[in-house]
Amino acid sequence: MSEQTPPEHDDIPEQAVDAQPQAMDIPEFADDSVDFQTARIAELEGQLKDLQLRTQAEVQNIQRRSERDVTAAHKFALEKFAGSLLDVADNLERALQATPSEESALKALHEGVTLTHKLFVDTMKRFGVEAVDPLGEPFNPELHQAVSTQPSTTAEPNSVTAVFQKGYTLSGRLLRPAMVVVASAG
Template structure:
């Protein structure tokens, strides 16, 4: 074999050796790249999981805060509504019963006018004009106070009611059922549904 052929063969062997080394290097490089990529992805995934957990915790905290604020708003609205209702009731009560003390002072005046009417002789021509004047005064007086909610309690013939009547005496009576008001000694009065003076009565036994 000539020197020239030997040289060609040597070159071919060297070429094959170089190609084989390059192939091995590529394979080794590929495995190393895979391992490196896998190891480099793990910290990145951990960071994402941690951020997601933080966001979820922040979301839960925000939702709890919103719920607390909604509950506080509802409680505040309920308190305002209750306060408004109580205020309206107090104003209504004050308006209804503001005249209570004044009305109590007027009751003796009504009693005296009624006594004067009962004591007068309607057949006496001298007394008759005076009696008519007293009756007109009494009617005008009663009508005026009735506009402000004052109402008389005159329960003769009705069943005795301790909420509106005060029993001054109890007597047997064949003409009345038991526990019936036989006679009213003094009329009672109520102001807008509240008794300011019970009627003084005689009750059948």
């Protein structure tokens, strides 16, 4: 094997060979500058931690809001469907009121409609649909729609004396207000 000889310095300029490495212009930090830098780092770390906590809190708020929205969506998903079924309940109630319960053929029809109505109402209750039947209660504009007023000496003023049509709620939210007659001072 051949030995390699070190390269000749003939091709390197003389001033580069003699040159010493030059010191970089790095400012020297005084002790108070180091303290300042340490304090600044601590301040920035504190700000970072604060931002991380705020971000974490915001994420939790978004999650809670999303969960609440999903719960509400599940709870009220049947609102339009349930509202459409209210006419069925009304018609069953009208059929019950229209059929006498004494005659045998009509009695069987009345019992059948009564059982159908009970099953229908129970099914609606199971899914959070509740009737609002405010007869005798104070008028509540959030649940009742006054169709008319009627002077009364027996009923308390501003109370419901007649119900033309029941109202309904779905999980506490109004689907349809009850149509009522309200007593006025006689």
